Structures are given as structure tokens and as C-alpha cells.
Amino acid sequence: xxxxxxxxxxxxxxxxxxxxxxxxxxxxxxxxxxxxxxxxxxxxxxxxxxxxxxxxxxxxxxxxxxxxxxxxxxxxxxxxxxxxxxxxxxxxxxxxxxxxxxxxxxxxxxxxxxxxxxxxxxxxxxxxxxxxxxxxxxxxxxxxxxxxxxxxxxxxxxxxxxxxxxxxxxxxxxxxxxxxxxxxxxxxxxxxxxxxxxxxxxxxxxxxxxxxxxxxxxxxxxxxxxxxxxxxxxxxxxxxxxxxxxxxxxxxxxxxxxxxxxxxxxxxxxxxxxxxxxxxxxxxxxxxxxxxxxxxxxxxxxxxxxxxxxxxxxxxxxxxxxxxxxxxxxxxxxxxxxxxxxxxxxxxxxxxxxxxxxx
Amino acid sequence: xxxxxxxxxxxxxxxxxxxxxxxxxxxxxxxxxxxxxxxxxxxxxxxxxxxxxxxxxxxxxxxxxxxxxxxxxxxxxxxxxxxxxxxxxxxxxxxxxxxxxxxxxxxxxxxxxxxxxxxxxxxxxxxxxxxxxxxxxxxxxxxxxxxxxxxxxxxxxxxxxxxxxxxxxxxxxxxxxxxxxxxxxxxxxxxxxxxxxxxxxxxxxxxxxxxxxxxxxxxxxxxxxxxxxxxxxxxxxxxxxxxxxxxxxxxxxxxxxxxx
Numbered sequence: 319x320x321x322x323x324x325x326x327x328x329x330x331x332x333x334x335x336x337x338x339x340x341x342x343x344x345x346x347x348x349x350x351x352x353x354x355x356x357x358x359x360x361x362x363x364x365x366x367x368x369x370x371x372x373x374x375x376x377x378x379x380x381x382x383x384x385x386x387x388x389x390x391x392x393x394x395x396x397x398x399x400x401x402x403x404x405x406x407x408x409x410x411x412x413x414x415x416x417x418x419x420x421x422x423x424x425x426x427x428x429x430x431x432x433x434x435x436x437x438x439x440x441x442x443x444x445x446x447x448x449x450x451x452x453x454x455x456x457x458x459x460x461x462x463x464x465x466x467x468x469x470x471x472x473x474x475x476x477x478x479x480x481x482x483x484x485x486x487x488x489x490x491x492x493x494x495x496x497x498x499x500x501x502x503x504x505x506x507x508x509x510x511x512x513x514x515x516x517x518x519x520x521x522x523x524x525x526x527x528x529x530x531x532x533x534x535x536x537x538x539x540x541x542x543x544x545x546x547x548x549x550x551x552x553x554x555x556x557x558x559x560x561x562x563x564x565x566x567x568x569x570x571x572x573x574x575x576x577x578x579x580x581x582x583x584x585x586x587x588x589x590x591x592x593x594x595x596x597x598x599x600x601x602x603x604x605x606x607x608x609x610x611x612x613x614x615x616x617x618x619x620x621x622x623x624x625x626x627x628x629x630x631x632x633x634x635x636x637x638x639x640x641x642x643x644x645x646x647x648x649x650x651x652x653x654x655x656x657x658x659x660x661x662x663x664x665x666x667x668x669x670x671x672x673x674x675x676x677x
Numbered sequence: 678x679x680x681x682x683x684x685x686x687x688x689x690x691x692x693x694x695x696x697x698x699x700x701x702x703x704x705x706x707x708x709x710x711x712x713x714x715x716x717x718x719x720x721x722x723x724x725x726x727x728x729x730x731x732x733x734x735x736x737x738x739x740x741x742x743x744x745x746x747x748x749x750x751x752x753x754x755x756x757x758x759x760x761x762x763x764x765x766x767x768x769x770x771x772x773x774x775x776x777x778x779x780x781x782x783x784x785x786x787x788x789x790x791x792x793x794x795x796x797x798x799x800x801x802x803x804x805x806x807x808x809x810x811x812x813x814x815x816x817x818x819x820x821x822x823x824x825x826x827x828x829x830x831x832x833x834x835x836x837x838x839x840x841x842x843x844x845x846x847x848x849x850x851x852x853x854x855x856x857x858x859x860x861x862x863x864x865x866x867x868x869x870x871x872x873x874x875x876x877x878x879x880x881x882x883x884x885x886x887x888x889x890x891x892x893x894x895x896x897x898x899x900x901x902x903x904x905x906x907x908x909x910x911x912x913x914x915x916x917x918x919x920x921x922x923x924x925x926x927x928x929x930x931x932x933x934x935x936x937x
Contacts, residue, residue: 342761369760374786381750383785385726385757388744393757411747499799515742515758517722517765525736525743 321630324502331422331486332357335394336365338504340420341427342386342393344371344379348401350490351424355396375400380408380421385413385418390514392474392507395629396422398490399440400431400537402448402544409483410449413543414528416508420470420476421455422486424493427651433664435651436490436574441628444484452540454547456484456554457601463497465599471504474527478509480550486603489624491574491652491653556599557608561587567667568612570633571622572598574653579622581656582663591668604632612639618667622659623647679877687711689720691740693809700900702890704730706799706866707738710770713870714741717878723766724758726751730772731805741755749780749891752787755794766877768795774804777837782845791848791882795873798839798885801892802911809895813837815912821895838885844921850882852921856889856912858904866915881925 325333332354332650335343343358344366345351349412355372369386373379379395386393397405402423412419425440427433432620444457456476460466466488515526530536558576561583562568569579586593595614596619598605613619619641621630635645646662648654686692689711692762695704714720720741721915727735729748736743746754751769776784776798787794803821804810811824814836827899840854851873855866866888873884889911891903898906 342757344757367761371756371760371790374782377750377781378756378786379755381747382757382760383758384746384750385744386755386761387757388754389758389761391761407747408750411745415745515744516762517724518740518742519721523740523742525719525735525745527745529733529745583849596920 320500320623322498322607324416324496324498325463325492326353326496327463327488328353328424329357330463330499331396331470332361332468334467334501335420335474336362336368337501338392338471338474340392340394340486341365341367342369342391343395344378344382344386345395345397346379346401348398349602350421350436350493351396351398352427354422354424360567367425374524376404377407380405380412383419384412384415384417386407387417388415388515390511390516392510394420394422395426396669398424398426399428399625402440402443406443406449409455410453411528412448412483413447413453413455414451415526416481417526418474418481419483420473420477421484423488423491425487427649433651434490436653437649437651438489438573438575438624439628439649440487440599441623441625444485445604445632454545454550454602456480456482456550456603458484458486458648459487459599459601460492461573461576461597462494463499466492466500468500469599472501475505476554478507480546481513482546487573489574524676529592536643548596549602554600554609555603555605557605558595558597558599560595560597560613562594562596562616564592565616566592566661567618567620568594568616569622569663570596570598570609570629572601572629575622575624578654578656578659582659585656585660586663591664593663601629604634604636606636609633609636610640613637617641618644620644620646620663620666624653625649685831689714689740689781691738691825693737697731697735700891700893700903701731702801702857702888703799705796705863706890707735708887709867709870710797711739712867713874716871717874718873719766719878719882722764723768724762725770728753728760728769728771728775732770732772732799733806735770748773749778750773750783751780752792752794753783756790756792759792759794763793766795766874766918768797768874770797771799772805772937773798773800773802773812773814777839785846788843788883788885789846789848793877793880793882795877796883796885797870797873798887799890800839800887800915800916801890801895803892803895805892805895812916813841816910838883838915840915840920843885848883849921850923851876851884851887854887854889854915854917855863856907856917858889858891858907862917879925885927887915889917895896902917
């Protein structure tokens, strides 16, 4: 189907998931992702074998997903920041047991109960694993409704390919926003039966576990996961370059803040200020090499976040020693305007008609 | 006279020596489960969820498909499995801390939703694997490593009576408390396990079998004393018997016909 439809972000994720073959959703209401939960309650049940459960807790939801996914079903849960904190136990177990699943985080202001405004304060939690133990989750950060549809489908493929939990990281604005979208044709699923727990039948029974009491066995399991993560880092980075070819200053931003950055660039360019945008689409693996390569031409980078400097750690790993790195961000659920960002960039880099190191 | 084989290892029980302490009830419960799998011929369609606790390694003994669960989340994992594979026999095997403390929400709501799963609940009144700390089912006055003066209602509250509590939930169909401290009780436990699994096969909703189980190591008793303590003390807090058994529609019909 190539028909263009107008839908809100949360609904798009739900629809894309169902089209990708997701047949199990468990979740707990939390703003600003309720529309996704509601959408699934209606539409996943229209599918043959489709199951929706409003769980008693976020923890129960992610564990139900573990159970459903272990049978070989495509399964997902969604929440917003405080709820994702609760799910971390289950995400760690999914990573340990190598079970594919999709976890959607529609971020809101924090820490604590925070507020229900859009924020990017969960970057560390998402990209550093989040739960206990040495593991990573693939983190996809859409910046348009179209990308929410595409990346939701891709997330299931990536989860299957690497047998690992994948997180779709967006924020309250992305969840609520409406844009036209075309749902692509999902790829046929390729997931071997041998990983599905469906009863032993007449054969040998098997079990799925993360418990390895022998420390050398656990170490080997960790190395095995690490080798997998190394392959993901090599193969799966994604990013967008926006007017970076001739840029004197490149903003590094993802998700909603990347949209704000584009708005700022559109204001600055006509005034002769050559500003571009580097937008990581995968936050883990972070497109480290791609960003570093930009420093061959551009010497000034501004990390811009709706948080207090989290992604800047990755930006520094990519650029420290190669270029000047600045930061601008506002935490707590504030979405800076393109005008505000444009003014910051103009003042810091262009006040003497040329890029200048911020003082 | 030719020899006749009258007792053997159940086919569903793996040929592995149990790691459980001498006198522990887990090995008996495992064996009973496996006998039930054999008798109902469900080894190939059973999927189990062992707990975090002493029975975490249950998959080393039960020769059925199993998936590890986080502490207390067994009924949530089992829910996910059962909803995707309604024709499989799905069970969780849980201890008292797992079910009645950290996992009470998952157990309670799986029961309340009437998930068509079987829960086997081993109650030994302590946290066994971690070394004998107080459990939600520790009896009044019982000394543990975290209730050194004995459990008091002022400081620790009363032991949680899981069967009584869950029998009030309308999603549950069959709930029985058993024990594995005497041969007679072991036979009753076996019957309860069979009944629970049969109810699931008949799609009758949530069933739970609580099994009072000796833990000589953490009770600091001999195995014989531990079995006696179940009769003398535990069953006073946790009376044995069927707490709930809702007859099937067919049985109900039979009763109605009889009454008419």
C-alpha cells in the first residue's frame, strides 16, 4: 500500500508495528504515549492471533513481552520516561537471553515524575544499556512521522537479526505530532525456528536463560554479546547530513531538536551564515566515524539537545581533538524555538562575520 | 518369578542429580510435576517458567521447554507465552518471596485476569537461596536471619495466606494447599498438580497449587524435624485443603440435572 495518510506519531508507530507483523503488545498508560496503547488495544486485536494486554505495571508489560517474544512472536511494549525506568529490569533480561523485542520510549521531562512535556533526558539511559550488566540496546531516533513508520518496521528486523531488544526513542512532541506518512511494504520475516520456545514436541527440550553461575561461562556469554555489539557498531549506524557540504558550523542534534535545528538553519542561511546539521538516526550505535569525517571540512560543531548535555559525550568521543565542540541545550521539557537556536548560533559563531570560537 | 518394574524415574525428569539440600521439598515437587507430565502426556507441549530462587535451575531437571524469569515475574512471562500459544500447557513454578513479595502484582493480576495457566507455589516460609531471610510467609514468631527475635505482627505483620487471598479473585477456578512432608500429603499434592494441569487443558482459567515444603537447612532442623514442623506449625498458619474449586459447566449441568 502506497497511499499517503495523515496520522499522529503514536498511531503511526502502532500501525507500522502491526504491518511489520507485531502480534503482541502489552503496556501501561502513561502520558504522552497513551494514544499508542489505545491504538493497539483496537487494532492489534483485529489481526488473527493479535494480543493486547493492558498490564498491571510497566514491569509486567516488559516481562509479558519477553514471554510472547520467546515463542517467536513479534512483540512490543511502549511507555514514557518513568515507565521506561521500570522496564529496565526486563530490557536487561531480553539482552541477556537474546530475545528480540521493540521498546518504544516517548520521552517526557524528568528526572522523577518530571512533567509530560517533550524532552530528551533519557539519552544516557537508552544508549548506555539502562539496566544492569554489560549490554547495549540498538536505539533508533526518528525525527519525522515518516521515519517513525520506517524505523518501527526496521526496528523489528534489527531485533530479529541480532536477537536483541531495540528501542525507538522519540519524545512527546513526536508522539503527538501529525504528518502525512506512507507505510512501506514490510520485509518478509527471517527468524529461525530454533530460537522459538514452542514446547519440545517429540524432540529435545530446550531452555532460555541468562543465569550462568560459573563466572567463566558468564564471561564467555558477555564476550559473545560484545562481539555481536561490535558487528552492530560496524554495520548499523545511520545518520542524515543536512547542508553540511559547505558548512562553517555543524549542529549535531537528533529527533525533535534536529527539527528545531533545521528551522534555525533555514533562518541563518539566507543571512549568509553557513550552518549545517548532522543528525544521528541511530543513537547506539552512534555514527562516530561519519561525524568525525565531517571535521575534515568543518571545525565548529554545536551539540544541541533538549537535555543537559548527554549526547555530547558521544560527540566528544567523535570530535575531541579534531574540532571545536560547543553545547546548547534546555532540559525539563522545554522545546527551544528555531529563533532561539538561530540567535545562539549567530552570537557564538558569526558575530564578527565569521565563525569564531565561543568565549 | 520374573522381576516386575513397579517404580522408575519419570520420562519427563532429566537424568541429573538434584543440587537441592538433603530434605528439601523441591526435588519431590519436581518429580511430582514430571510424573504428571508423563501421565497427561504433555511433555511435548509444556512450557515452564522457573523462578529466581532455589528452583532457578529447574530447567536442569524438568525435561520440558523452559524460560528463565526475573524475580517474581513468572506469571507475566507465562501470560505472554500462553497468549501466543493457547494450546500449550504453560506453568510457572515459584517460591514464596517470588510469588508473594516481589511478584505479588504479577501473580495477583494474572490470577485476576483468569490467565489459563498453572502456578505451582512452593512455600517454605523463608528465602532459601539467599540464606534463610524472612519471607512473606514466615510464620508468627519464626526466627530467621532478618527476624532474629521472631516474626512479630507489630514489626513484620502477618504471614501472607496466598491461597485464601487468591480464592477471592473471580478469575481463579481451582486453588488448593498441599504439603510434601508425609507420603499421604505427597500423594495429595500429586493429585492437585494433575488437577491443575487438567483444568488448564480444559481451558478453565487460573489454577494455583501451594505446596508447603521443608527447608531443613534454613530452619536449622533435621529433615525429619522439618517435616514434623510443617504439621505442627506451618499448617496452623496455612491450613491444608481445597480453597476453591469451581465445577465445570458440564459438571454444573450434571448437578442441576440431579437436583431436578
